[in-house]
Each structure stands twice: as C-alpha cells, then as structure tokens.
Amino acid sequence: MVTDSHLPARTIDPRVRRYLSSLTPGRHAEPANPAHSTxxxxxxxxxxxxxxxxxxxPETALLTLACALAxxxxxxxxxxxxxxxxxxMLDTLSKAGLEWLMRRERCAGCDGHCARLDCLVVCPDAGSLDDYAGRLTRGAMVIGIxxxxxxxxxRALAARLADAFPIETPTCLQAGPCCLLLGMTQDR
Known part of the structure; x- marks a missing residue:
C-alpha cells in the first residue's frame, strides 16, 4: 500500500495525506510495493x-503517479x-484532492496541451495503442505497470510496448507485487 512516509512531507497536499492514511489505517510505513516508490x-x-x-x-499506482505529477x-x-x-479513477483522485490533474482525451479545457505526450503509462488492459505512437515526444517515457x-x-506487455513504439525492449525496473517496465522513445 502507498502511505505518505516515503514521500517528502513538504510535497504532499493535506487532502492527499488524509486519503492515503484512510487507505491504510494505523499504518505509517514504507510502501509494501517498492515499484510504487520507484x-x-x-x-x-x-x-x-x-x-x-x-x-x-491499481488504485495505489494511480495515486502514486498522481502525487508525482502534482x-x-x-x-x-x-x-x-x-x-x-x-x-x-476520477473518484479516487477526487477523494485525494488531485482531480485537477485529470483531463479527458480531446477535451475542450486542455487547449491542445494533450496533443504531445511526454509520458505514457500503459496497463495490460489497455486498448489500442495506435493513437499514442505519433504523439510521443522525443525522449518520452513509456511506463508499463x-x-x-x-x-x-x-513479458506480453513488454513485447507490446516494443512493437507499438520506437523504443528498445522495455527494462524491468521493479518486480514483486507489481512489475514496473520502462522504455524511452528514441530520437527520430
């Protein structure tokens, strides 16, 4: 589980701290999953x-990602x-006070900032990745959770990422209760 003990205290919004604490009542320790910290x-x-x-x-990976983006x-x-x-997912982020991060694809409020992507997070249940290939910037991170x-x-997700994007075979950064894969887009 993600708790706030592995994040610097000055970086956590009080709403996020309360919500993370509610996920793990009575527990104030390092996350059980080192992939989330990574x-x-x-x-x-x-x-x-x-x-x-x-x-x-997973909910804890979503919250960890949102905290880092915040x-x-x-x-x-x-x-x-x-x-x-x-x-x-939006409800989860709303409870943590991080709903301001979320934008729907092709939304009116993003003013085109969503067109180019610096990072793509892919889970095994993702649909087609075709729409993302042309939108990744040079050196963009492609992360598989x-x-x-x-x-x-x-292994299947690593192969799928390598086939869909101009990256080398993704590296497994963490293994355990959750596996974290990383690939970087190459210069075009």
Whole structure:
C-alpha cells in the first residue's frame, strides 16, 4: 500500500495525506510495493507536462503517479474512459484532492496541451495503442505497470510496448507485487 512516509512531507497536499492514511489505517510505513516508490521518483524527476494513461492501473499506482505529477503544477494526466467503471479513477483522485490533474482525451479545457505526450503509462488492459505512437515526444517515457510478479503478463506487455513504439525492449525496473517496465522513445 502507498502511505505518505516515503514521500517528502513538504510535497504532499493535506487532502492527499488524509486519503492515503484512510487507505491504510494505523499504518505509517514504507510502501509494501517498492515499484510504487520507484514510479513516484521516476515521474517526479522527469516532470512530464502531459502524461497519458492507457488502461486502468491499481488504485495505489494511480495515486502514486498522481502525487508525482502534482509536483509539477502544470502537469496533466490525460485519459479516455472506456466505460463507467473507469470513472472510478476520477473518484479516487477526487477523494485525494488531485482531480485537477485529470483531463479527458480531446477535451475542450486542455487547449491542445494533450496533443504531445511526454509520458505514457500503459496497463495490460489497455486498448489500442495506435493513437499514442505519433504523439510521443522525443525522449518520452513509456511506463508499463503490471500487477503481479514478472511473468507472462509482464513479458506480453513488454513485447507490446516494443512493437507499438520506437523504443528498445522495455527494462524491468521493479518486480514483486507489481512489475514496473520502462522504455524511452528514441530520437527520430
């Protein structure tokens, strides 16, 4: 579970702190999943302006990603809901006070900032990735989040990312309760 102990205190909005605490009552320790900590610091260090979400990540990974993006006050998290269950992601971020990050794909309020992507987060349940290939900037991060240990699902997602985007074979950064894959787009 993600708690706020692994994030610098000055960086966490009080609403986020309360919500994360409610997910793990009575627990104030490092996250059980080191991939979430790696995800946070990786995204925070790169400071992507526009990040697209393809598929539905686990709730704790979504909150970790949103916390990292919130460090960059101008960041957007772009996503296209596929059905009503995807709207729950917005509810999760609303409870944490981070709904201001979310934008729907092709929304009126984003003023075209969503057209170019500095980061793409892909989950195994993502639909077609064709729309994203031409929108990634040079050096953009492509991150795969796979619940569970390195196995068939992680290998399948790594192959899918390598086929869909101009990246080298994605590297497995973390394995454990969640597998984190990373690829960087090459210069075109």
């Amino acid at each position: 995800l946070y610091w990786l995204v925070r260090a790169r400071r992507p302006r526009s990040t697209a979400l393809a598929g539905r990540p 460090e960059n006050q101008r960041a957007l998290l772009v996503w296209q809901p596929r059905d009503d269950s995807d709207i729950e 796979v619940p569970g240990c390195w196995g068939q699902a992680a």
